[in-house]
Amino acid sequence: MPGVRPALTLLGAVGAVGAGAAIWGVGIERYLFTLRTHAVRILPAGSAPLTVLHVSDAHMAPWQHRKQTWMAALADLEPDLVVNTGDNLGHADGLLGLRRAFDPLRGIPGAFVHGSNDHAAPSPRNPLRYFSGPSKSVRTAEPLDTDALDSYLRDDLGWLDLNNHAGVIEAAGRRIAAFGVSDAHRHWDDLEVLPDAIDAVRADAPSDLSIGVTHAPYRRVLDTFTDLGADMIFGGHTHGGQVRVPGLGALVANCDIPLDQARGLSTWSHAGRSVPLNVSAGLGHSIYAPVRFACRPEASLVTVLPRD
Numbered sequence: 001m002p003g004v005r006p007a008l009t010l011l012g013a014v015g016a017v018g019a020g021a022a023i024w025g026v027g028i029e030r031y032l033f034t035l036r037t038h039a040v041r042i043l044p045a046g047s048a049p050l051t052v053l054h055v056s057d058a059h060m061a062p063w064q065h066r067k068q069t070w071m072a073a074l075a076d077l078e079p080d081l082v083v084n085t086g087d088n089l090g091h092a093d094g095l096l097g098l099r100r101a102f103d104p105l106r107g108i109p110g111a112f113v114h115g116s117n118d119h120a121a122p123s124p125r126n127p128l129r130y131f132s133g134p135s136k137s138v139r140t141a142e143p144l145d146t147d148a149l150d151s152y153l154r155d156d157l158g159w160l161d162l163n164n165h166a167g168v169i170e171a172a173g174r175r176i177a178a179f180g181v182s183d184a185h186r187h188w189d190d191l192e193v194l195p196d197a198i199d200a201v202r203a204d205a206p207s208d209l210s211i212g213v214t215h216a217p218y219r220r221v222l223d224t225f226t227d228l229g230a231d232m233i234f235g236g237h238t239h240g241g242q243v244r245v246p247g248l249g250a251l252v253a254n255c256d257i258p259l260d261q262a263r264g265l266s267t268w269s270h271a272g273r274s275v276p277l278n279v280s281a282g283l284g285h286s287i288y289a290p291v292r293f294a295c296r297p298e299a300s301l302v303t304v305l306p307r308d
Helices: 004-027 065-077 094-105 127-132 146-156 191-204 219-227
Strands: 034-043 050-055 081-084 110-112 165-171 174-180 209-213 232-235 264-270 273-279 298-306
Touching: 034 264, 034 273, 050 065, 065 094, 065 298, 094 146, 110 146, 110 165, 110 209, 165 191, 174 191, 191 219, 209 219, 219 232, 219 264, 219 273
Parallel strands: 034 298, 050 081, 081 110, 174 209, 209 232, 232 273
Antiparallel strands: 050 298, 165 174, 264 273
């Protein structure tokens, strides 16, 4: 019949492109771990540079040896500070793999907050639902050993727990005031406790730098962090969209941040004040959605420089 063969040819071509994209996203790109480098000028004039390693969303399972090896090699960068924006675990035994990944960073000052997958394991679900809007909690999700995770990050690695908390980090001879919240996507953020906690930190001695740390970069959190005097904000959660359209970018962010800020370094402004915001696309994915497309897994190395 006229027109049937061209239509079948087109259909076959579309199918081949789709199959190729799936093979790339599932079998190749999710293993192409990438280091993003950024520079910001927010330190007092005359200060020496400070390097910050930002890691997020490892969603670690014990069998993910390629990811563990790549993450362990990040210690070779010799960062001055590590910022971990949560969702470390992706399996009940994920801490085994996380130890292999993070042990080489032992002794380097750091800070961390929780994502929901630091409390509950991922559950099987249709991955296409990710594109229908922000994900919802699953009541039957398997609980994870959050206490063991926190003990490792806090006691073994020496990192500061910033879940609805503020504190001081000494890094490379600098005093850093740090504050953060637990997962805003699950409404675990308690922004009301931060002003008094931050005032207590700043009352002790002046700081060279103030940072705000959140897993999910919701607008309410970013606005509050900006108002509370953060010099820079770190976030994760979005996976950079996880599946991006070349030339267009992220289709979803899994929160209310603008899509063009769902990955990388940008500027967040509120009430007349603007600060650098780094949102990591993260290093992993749910074990039930093992794909990345035009959005390689990543860690970030941010060089913090003095103001001009």
